[in-house]
Amino acid sequence: MGLAALWLAAALAALQLIGGFLSLRLPGNPLEPVVRPTAIVQAALVAVAFACLIAVFWRTDLSVALVAENSHSAKPLLYKIAGAWGNHEGSMLLWVTIMALAGGCVALLERRLPERTILATLAAQAFVSLGFYAFLLIASNPFARLDPAAPEGQGLNPLLQDPGLAFHPPTLYIGYVGLSVAFSFAVGALLTREVSPAFARAMRPWVLGAWIFLTLGITAGSYWAYYELGWGGWWFWDPVENASLMPWLAATALLHSVSVLASRNALRAWTVMLGVVAFAMSMIGTFLVRSGVLTSVHAFAVDPERGTFILALLTINIGAALTIFALRAGTVSEGERFAVVSRESALVFNNVMLTAILGIVLLGTLYPLLAEALGAQVSVGPPYFNPATAVFVLPMLVVMAIGPLLRWRRDQFARVRPVLILPLLVLIGVAIWLTIYGLHVLPLLGIALGTGLLMVALVPLRGRRLRTVTLPLWGMVVAHFGIGVALLGVACDSAFSTEKLVAARVGETVAVGPWLVRLSRIEPVAGPNWTALEATLAASYSGAAADELKPQARSFWTPVQQTNESAILTRWNGQLYTVLGEEADDGRWQLRLWWKPFVTLIWLGGMLVALGGALALLGRVASDWRRAIAAGKIVYRRQRQGRG
Amino acid sequence: MMRSLLIAALLAAAPVLADSTLPPAPYANVQLEDPAQEAKAAALMASLRCLQCQGQSISDSDAQIAGDLRNQVRLRIKAGEDPEAIRAWLIDRYGDYVSYAPRVTTLTWPLFAAPLALLALAFVLLRRRFTRSAA
Amino acid sequence: MTAVPTGSRWALWLPLGLFAGFVAVVLFSLLKPADRAVKSAMIGRPLPQFTLAAASAAQPGLARADLADGKVHLLNIFASWCVPCAVEGPQLQALRARGVDVVGVAIRDKPDDLARFFAQHGNPFSRVGADNVSAIQFALGSSGVPESFVVDGRGVIRYQHIGDIRADQVDMIAAKVAEAGR
Known part of the structure; x- marks a missing residue:
């Protein structure tokens, strides 16, 4: 059937x-x-x-x-x-x-x-x-x-077998497939040479929708890796993670260039190309995950044969689209020009930076393969990706803060300077304070910039009556604010996390950050298809009443596998993350404890970004409906007049 | 069908392969007493690749060989050795595979040239997009 | 729409070119999967200094000096808890029967477990040193068990074999040993 x-x-x-x-x-x-x-x-x-x-x-x-x-x-x-x-x-x-x-x-x-x-x-x-x-x-x-x-x-x-993961793949797929619609629009427009603002407006809801799901998918996937892998990390620059990040980067760039095309009729060829690239990244991501050409913590059931098939599809689709692009884009003019200080140019800057980050992530992910082809083994990990992407992320965020304040086409920087002075002062203040505190460069820049971003992100609302602010504008403000929140979370986690690895006896108390954690007991427990050893930890935050956490070391029997189930206690100002390890032979138990101040901001920020996208999508779709209804009314009236 | 069975077997393989019954090495899962030294060790361990597991650093791995390497790293840091000297020692034995921080070599220079090349490319392509500010 | 050609034509072909490069690289690695085993970079270099205590009562321990004695040795890294190591037993016995001196480094092992292992799977080793924290393993650039190193009379590593030695590889290993003895 x-x-x-x-x-x-x-x-x-x-x-x-x-x-x-x-x-x-x-x-x-x-x-x-x-x-x-x-x-x-x-x-x-x-x-x-x-x-x-x-x-x-x-x-x-x-x-x-x-x-x-x-x-x-x-x-x-x-x-x-x-x-x-x-x-x-x-x-x-x-x-x-x-x-x-x-x-x-x-x-x-x-x-x-x-x-x-x-x-x-x-x-x-x-x-x-x-x-x-x-x-x-x-x-x-x-x-x-x-x-x-x-x-x-x-x-x-x-x-x-985890509720988060049950919905993680479909979320990403919806994102990927949404980008396939953008891809089809791009190819359709290339074939008919109809790259116009109307095309951008038709494509925008699909890009926005896809982007919302990708954002949610990555946020959820990162949180899953965080609590499931049991080492307190939330992003490893693992090939599979990169594979999901690359379409997001391309979609983010596309989202912004589509708005330039929709409102200013500029960046035509570029937008079309991003439409192709975004879907290319989705397929490349799927290929990298499924084919097993790269080794990953998250690789499940890989199969080179299927990989070959996906690669064939990828080559046909993307190769054909890029060939059409190369042949046709020359006849598509780039459209309106604009001054160096203008909203367009801020968006172009954002596009260049996002594309550069995309290039770095792609290159870094594939480099081990390239080296293998030359007969050498190389590993590319966080020590490369963190600084190499930060070089682009930090300037991009500065421009992201200022861009929305600029006017289209042409503007004077002097006009927006007054509103930036306060956030800039705060930024410098925070930076000085953190320098005294003795922080590394990247977390320091992250926290200072994050604080500044939170303030500037709200500036576009200044002087407007909040009830009259349109949904897409709210969407942008919320999304940019969310980026600031996530950045703060990332920087705080890398700056202030404390780690405690101990072998503890039952009854022993361990200090981690402001917490005192007591190992109360260890008991066997049984689940539907697993058995586990469960530790009961009594954790008290700077002398307050103790809360209980129950990390487990689980053994599954279908199929046979061991996992560590972390237990996490969330407060407004961070998370206590606990993992039960193995038993040492003198009756002590391995415990891994982390106090991660404000780490939750990472995923809160991710959700805000997605929420911003949802608001914008709602606004766009609603205004499209209104326009469609209005157009319908005009047609109706004309028909009546025609008859009368 | 056969292939899927194989995959299932592979998934199950990790825990079925017996592990040593010896308890973890002294410093495999225990931090150094001096927080400054531990911080150095932690930074180094996060950038060393586990030799047996699929793409994890030794600080994120449950494999016993990763535990033993953590033990060795902590002991050598405790003895006052420089983290980069330890990394060089390991690269000397395992090649570049073992370090997540690629070195600039004849093989890897494009990784480091790429950011600059991308910016240069963007500049070349965008140069003509802007109007003169007087326009 | 007016058809004003945009700047550089070569730039339009750039994405396709990059994409072709990508396809070439991944196609290459799909068709010819590289050997992902992490090889030791110590081949052709002298053994590091080490002294290991005896791993069990069956034979003495192992030090670098025991290996740089003018004769070729096969240094086998193994453990009683490792299944392929048990499978490898008969091949090591065969090599020993051909006059190859096989010495062992037992990784993270216990004397009782080793005694049981030798009783079950035979004992081809003239010496076995105990490496309880994989220290010598790291010093040799070895990344798992079992692995075998051919060490010549001057204590220089000549060959590394990753994984268990199969029955059809015994001749090859014996040839490597003979080559190291020349």
Whole structure:
């Protein structure tokens, strides 16, 4: 049933592709009116296929190979369902599902652009989808049967059995796929040479939507790594993390260049190229994660064969798009010019910096591969990435603070100087205070700049009545404020964290930062599919009443694996992070304790950024609706007048 | 099917491979008494790559060999050795793999040239985008 | 829309060029996966100084001086808790039968466990030193168990074998030993 729906959907995608491209060559051909409905029906069919997959996981139907390999009847229901996309085949099906749904939405809703551009866009979307259908149907059929049915499933990797992670991959996929829509728009616009502000306005909600989900996905993924890996780190510059960061960087750049194009009709070719690059980064990320060409802490079930397939798709899609770009972009003018001091130029600066960071992350991630090809082994890690990206991040943040205060086209720096003086003084004050405190350069700059950013981010609201501020402006302010918050969190964590590694006896008390932590007892406990040793820690913050934490060392049996479950106590001013290690032979227990002041700001900031994106999206969509309704009314009135 | 079984087996392999029953080395999971020395050791350990695990630094790894290397790093820092001397000693034995901080060599110079090259490229491409401020 | 050509044409091909470079690199590593084993950089260099106490009652300990005695030795890094090391036993016995002197460094091991290991899987070693904190392992540039080093009569490391020696590799190792003896 699911498989049949999938085949049908693939056939429709082919029809959509042919119809769309034909309309480029032969305007008014008979397939033209079919394209939009085809996209919608295709979306419905894939949704049915995905629903079937969820159903077999729900029932733990062990005659389906995928279920037998990735699920187990003893698993909690949430993870049974999450198991549907917690594996390669299922996640690919999820990918095409979201992609088809997005294509369906474009077909259903988008009326602003010339019909030719929309058809070309849908054709491009179908082209990308077809590749994934081929992948699913030929190389990784999620509905393959087992005969006879397996007696019991093999279970899901215990590290993945976590509520946060059940929703982490779909979040990232929605982001990736949203970028595929931006990609299709870019290709469509290149094919028809219709790179206009209207194009930017049509593309913007998709970019914004994708960007919100990417932001959430990275924030959640980072928090997951933080509490699950059990060493207190929240970002390791691991290839898989970089793979999720790169599309975000490209999408952030795209988001900003799209607004320049939408409001000022400038940066045309650049925006189109970013549209291609952003999706390229999504696919490159997927490729790096799945193919196993790079070694990663987060690598699950990698397979070079599938990697080759994704690489082939990647090469065809992106290679074709970049070739079209190289051939066509020369005929797309860059559009309006602007002065060095202007909002455009601040946004261009932001784009250059983001692209540079993207380049550094990509290069650093791939460099070990390049070295291997030359027969050498190199490791590129935080000691490279931190300073190399900071060089670009810090100036970018300064410009991010000032940019929104500038006018479009041309401005005088002197005009905005007065509002910047106070934040600048605060920034310098904080820097001096921290220098006396004896901090390293990067955390010091981070905290000082973060404080300054928080103040400047709010300046665009100055002198406005808050009720009349538009949603997109609120969105920008909240997102920029969120960046400041996250930066403060990052800098505080690296500056003020204290670590305590001890071997403690039951009853012993350990001091970490302002905390006194007592190891009260160690007991065995049992969960649905694991057993664990659980420590009970009584933690008291500078003499206050003690709170209990219960870190565990868990042993899973389907499949067999050990994990450390950290226990975290959150206060307004930071987190106490505790991990239970192994038993030493003299009856003492390894404890790892961290006091991380304000570390929560990192993820709070990430959520604020996503919230800002959501506000902006809401504002844009609402104003599009209003405009559509107003336009409809005018048409209606004209028709009535025509009759009267 | 066979392949997936293999993957499942690999996932399960880590804990099935027996580990030493010897307790962790003295300074594997215990900090140095002097906070300044511990800070030096921690910074170094965060930038040394675990030899057996998949892309983790020795300070983030549960592997026993990582614990032993932490022990060695702490002991040598305690004895007054310079962190960079310890890093050089390890690179001398394992090659550049062991250090997460790439050195500038004939092989790695593009890593360090890249930021500058990117900026230069941006400058070349953007030069003509701006109007004269008088325009 | 007016078709005003933008500045540099070469810049338009730049993204495609970079992308082609990316594809070339990853394709290369997909088709020809590099050996990810971390090799020692000590090959061709003299052994570091070390002195290890006896790991069990079965044989004496091991020091650098025991290896730089004019004869070639096979230095095997192993542990009783390591499964491939047990699998490797017969191959080490075979090498010993061909006249190769096999000495061992036991990583993070206990005398009782070692005695049981020797009883079960045989004891090809003339000397075994105990390295309880992997110190000698690091000094040799070794990254796991089992590993074997061919050390010549002057105490210079000539060859490193990573992983267990398989039955079909015994001849190759014996040849390496013979080569080091010339």
